[in-house]
Amino acid sequence: MAQPATQPDVSPRRRLEMPVLDRRDAGSDYVRLVLGAPDDWISRPGQFLNVRCESAPRSAAASERRPLDYEDGGEWPQATGLELGRRRWPVVRRPLSISRLDRRGRVRVEILVRPVGSGTQWLASRPVGATLDVVGPLGNCFTPPADDRLAVLVGGGCGMAPIFGLADYLADLGREAVFVVGAPAVAQVPMRFKRPPEATGDVARPCPTILEPHVPVPTVLATEDGAGGFRGTAVAAAERWLDQAVADRPVAFYGCGPEPMLRALAALAERRRAPCQVSLEQFMGCGIGVCLSCVRKMRDPGSEVGWTYRLTCRDGPVADAADIVWE
Numbered sequence: 577m578a579q580p581a582t583q584p585d586v587s588p589r590r591r592l593e594m595p596v597l598d599r600r601d602a603g604s605d606y607v608r609l610v611l612g613a614p615d616d617w618i619s620r621p622g623q624f625l626n627v628r629c630e631s632a633p634r635s636a637a638a639s640e641r642r643p644l645d646y647e648d649g650g651e652w653p654q655a656t657g658l659e660l661g662r663r664r665w666p667v668v669r670r671p672l673s674i675s676r677l678d679r680r681g682r683v684r685v686e687i688l689v690r691p692v693g694s695g696t697q698w699l700a701s702r703p704v705g706a707t708l709d710v711v712g713p714l715g716n717c718f719t720p721p722a723d724d725r726l727a728v729l730v731g732g733g734c735g736m737a738p739i740f741g742l743a744d745y746l747a748d749l750g751r752e753a754v755f756v757v758g759a760p761a762v763a764q765v766p767m768r769f770k771r772p773p774e775a776t777g778d779v780a781r782p783c784p785t786i787l788e789p790h791v792p793v794p795t796v797l798a799t800e801d802g803a804g805g806f807r808g809t810a811v812a813a814a815e816r817w818l819d820q821a822v823a824d825r826p827v828a829f830y831g832c833g834p835e836p837m838l839r840a841l842a843a844l845a846e847r848r849r850a851p852c853q854v855s856l857e858q859f860m861g862c863g864i865g866v867c868l869s870c871v872r873k874m875r876d877p878g879s880e881v882g883w884t885y886r887l888t889c890r891d892g893p894v895a896d897a898a899d900i901v902w903e
């Protein structure tokens with residue numbers, strides 16, 4: 577994995593409170609939160625925030641609550657399972673990609689939350705005006721292609737989040753890119769369309785009807801049910817689109833999403849002898865290289881066994897796909 581030290585200028589990591597400036601539902605599965613950031617905030621696509629979350633709220637009468645915090649010199653608090661379940665407990669911080677950064681005027685950082693469990697459900701329910709306790713920016717970032725090759729950006733699930741920012745970044749640099757988005761169905765894509773995207777079967781082509789959010793590069797939609805866009809996975813759509821539209825032009829692949837998607841993308845890149853960077857969604861705890869909960873096997877020709885463990889939070893989350901030991 578590329579070390580953060582080799583990355584371009586980004587703000588040093590710090591803990592801070594970020595206000596929620598805007599909150600919108602995005603498709604049926606996501607909530608987009610826009611957070612206010614300090615004026616000197618600079619992050620790059622691929623970096624993430626570690627956000628302090630609470631467990632999702634459950635109702636409990638105030639009279640049933642009693643202090644459960646440990647007080648110095650006091651007894652260790654006793655709590656029943658029911659009591660614990662009813663309270664809103666802080667959970668370990670949750671890693672969320674920085675989806676977009678807007679430095680025009682007030683600096684804004686956007687995150688795209690898919691509420692899958694207690695922490696992300698709590699996060700997705702934060703209203704405008706709430707503040708979030710975050711640590712960031714963390715991790716390394718995607719590196720633009722070394723030459724003028726076409727960047728093929730592939731995002732699936734909540735892995736779409738950093739790909740929006742990467743599309744912005746490459747467009748700002750004047751680099752050519754295409755964004756391939758994969759989801760089970762159109763309703764699960766965090767985009768609003770002018771009219772329902774037409775089903776194109778095994779033809780992959782850019783979708784002309786995105787109303788929101790603005791995506792500065794052509795966007796190909798792939799759905800598993802095939803009711804809108806290409807029928808199949810995002811990686812299959814990327815391959816088909818390259819075969820149809822790009823022929824032999826050199827490309828560089830970038831991906832973020834579920835592990836099987838990244839693995840398929842790595843295999844496609846290998847077939848096309850193209851570079852491929854992927855952002856890994858590993859379980860994390862501290863996010864800063866202390867707890868060792870995010871280790872990942874990476875190739876290491878220098879070691880006796882040919883691989884070594886790297887920390888996804890500190891040495892990643894972006895890695896060269898060819899360095900990953902896929903298991």
Ligand SMILES: Cc1cc2nc3c(=O)[nH]c(=O)nc-3n(C[C@H](O)[C@H](O)[C@H](O)COP(=O)(O)OP(=O)(O)OC[C@H]3O[C@@H](n4cnc5c(N)ncnc54)[C@H](O)[C@@H]3O)c2cc1C
Nearest residue numbers: 670671672673688689690693694695696734737857858859
């Ligand atoms: C670098 C990085 C960037 C991420 N970016 C985003 C993002 O932009 N938007 C977003 O919605 N999510 C993102 N995730 C995933 C997000 O961190 C997890 O969904 C979250 O930690 C789950 O916490 P929870 O309390 O809601 O769920 P839990 O109750 O802890 O778990 C609910 C379910 O989610 C799964 N899960 C938990 N942690 C992870 C994880 N780290 N990766 C994959 N699955 C997990 C569990 O297996 C379980 O099935 C990212 C993860 C990483 C490592």
Ligand code: FES
Nearest residue numbers: 861863867868889
């Ligand atoms: S999350 Fe703690 S070391 Fe990576």
